Amino acid sequence: MLHRDNHTCQACKGKSKDPILETHHIVSRQIGGDAPDNLLTLCQTCHEKVTKGKLKLDIQITKGFKTETFMSIVRWKLVNTLRDAGNIVNHTYGYITKFDRIALGLEKSHSTDAFVIAGGTMQKRSSLTFLIKQVRKCNRKLFKGDRSHIKNTAARFIHGFRRFDKVLWNNIECFVFGRRKTGYFDLRTLDGTKIHASGNAKELILLETANTLLIANLKRGTLLHTLKNVVSGLSLHSTEYYEGYDIN
């Protein structure tokens, strides 16, 4: 949160000169939780005013804001975990990747960017590509846009499935994007490509239950295991394939 907010009070933007920064919950912790989108950096002076109702915050929490926060957390988690495992870790930037990619004559794609980010030039490339998508941990909508509390709108399980469960339908690996009580589901691959608009739940084989991070094109390799572990904060071992991570 501090990193996201540039170590600056988001109310006075540093004008108070108060060096003590605190964590403010935009809606109460009991309702809004400790997720980054409910937290805000405030200096002690402003925080006290907000708590006493003497200062009203005018802060817009946008979707892009949330994604950026998430990526920033994942990025530092990756960097720190890799470093702790004894690896040499360097930072790079998008404009450098673009320059190198064009110099190598490679087409624009996330996997090409990952390869270039990892310092790739003439190496034999892995044919495996992983698409990872973040989804809500909780599939029930808890807040409206204005953050007022609303009733849970969807059941956790419908015909035994949750949203974003990974399933096999007609021998095709896909995800449950939408569920209907009738038992006919919206099935898609992770990039959103439609597989079946109303696939019968009875014809689905559950491959993996919904996770916060969804991973497609999975051949159960160590690289994938590694990535999953990094993100869930566990240890890291293998660098079997010569590929990079383009975490955007």
Ligand SMILES: [Zn+2]
């Ligand atoms: Zn302040």
